[in-house]
Amino acid sequence: MNMNLLYIGACRENLETYYPDYIKGIFIDGGVTHETLVAVIKEHGINVLMVDVLDFFFTADLLEKVKDDVRLINFSYQSIESLVDLNAARDFGIIVKKLPRDIYCKEVAEFALAQLLCACKGSLIFDRDMRTGVWNQAAHTNLSMTGKTLGIVGYGNIGRHVATLCQTWGMDILVTKKDLDTPPDHMTPYYRFVDLSTLMAQSNFIVLAVPLTKETRYMVNQECLAKLKPGAIMVNVSRGDIVDEEAVAHALNSGVLYKYCTDVFSKEPVEKSHCFVNNPHTLLSPHVAWATKMSLKKTYDIWFGQTQI
């Protein structure tokens, strides 16, 4: 079958730079409307959608309009419950593919810790000051990791790997997971399971690593943030909508939350006017936790490898 690919929201520059051979279709911006998408699909005879955008939802209504054209929706994500009506896709005979669950959990866990350490140690501030000729040892006293409490929200592959990486760091490690009553499937001698409230109240450092679902959307809201241990540092390598971004910005500005390191945003690419972009208490990155040289190749190999139907 002849495959006509449409890339939705994919970074063309990235593909052209690293994987020119993989460009086998046309590109459309992730901010597209349903109407335009349907028109492009009909005009170009598209039968495969290559989706790399987080704030576009494939509704049942939309899927019905393209059910005679599109054979495959191929997501460059692992967690897609918030991106497509899976029941409707099945009913219309549209195949939905995603990336395997464990494809880069190690890279994302490493990135979470990099950002946490960076925030604790003041790496950016020290480097910036040194480059302007300021040798200031007094202003930015950094934080010890040893002796602190690390809270990991989410017991998937990423959360588990964060715990593994910190196993020998002399931290008390707390983990919360979806169903606390179900015992874990392996020995966990070096961390304890607690509920989210306990985790928020006891942790100096918090890593968010849950998939975005109906249950987790805005789970870190004003009420949840009110339970925070003052001076906590939070790292989000999950999805932007896990948190209520305005509530997080408020917690930062009031000083309850010391720093918020996030790789993900409610809307991506983020706008310059976003409440995190001009905030001195944030550490920002453009959804790249997964994107190491090693994992980028692996991801594209898999994503493009599963375009056949």
Next chain:
Amino acid sequence: MNMNLLYIGACRENLETYYPDYIKGIFIDGGVTHETLVAVIKEHGINVLMVDVLDFFFTADLLEKVKDDVRLINFSYQSIESLVDLNAARDFGIIVKKLPRDIYCKEVAEFALAQLLCACKGSLIFDRDMRTGVWNQAAHTNLSMTGKTLGIVGYGNIGRHVATLCQTWGMDILVTKKDLDTPPDHMTPYYRFVDLSTLMAQSNFIVLAVPLTKETRYMVNQECLAKLKPGAIMVNVSRGDIVDEEAVAHALNSGVLYKYCTDVFSKEPVEKSHCFVNNPHTLLSPHVAWATKMSLKKTYDIWFGQTQI
């Protein structure tokens, strides 16, 4: 005995901010000449020197001039072989004190890892770009830690703790130490001892954690750097003079060394014209690896606690 303290090179702002009770003497800049130092000691009846400067050497000649005044030289460092002629001090009856060896090895090891991760993951570049409105996922592909080789130069408390912190990171860990023929004093199932040349040739990431002695001064010179695995990242939490700074700058500019993260410099405070300050391949900090809120208090408690003679 009445103690008259002279602080040499100490950060007065730091003391005033965090430990005002500890200010029990006068301050003099670390760039002082021998003549001025002798004059100040005589004029103010100083009998205790509180030393917090790295590029001032207490020669036998200097010590002789103050032997009737100074009873104690109290260093805020752990490794002082490069700072004072210990034999002369003993001969002149001047007590020399330093900080205990293991006082903040954990903090320094954590800092080394923070800077390494920061360099691998591109934390600074991503954050800087995001703040200028640039959402660039393509330009700064970050590096995976897992599967790489980490080389630790020095098997003291800091080097050992770096190995401990990285025990579960899926890296091959190499360690070099002073006397490779002496077996280690504990089980080391997760790292291997090699000589410096092997470590340089095989490591993707290198952490320098040796004391500054006659043997280690400029150990990372042009010849040593020529053995580097191309694209390596080096972190120095030791002393500036462990490396030949000009040779390191050359390795950075030629691309053999990908990044150099340093907390220490040949001369501190560093000058703005220093070859590392304007280099885009460095990650800089002002000798603060040890200085967390926890360790700062511990350090001052010990440093000031041992001013009695």
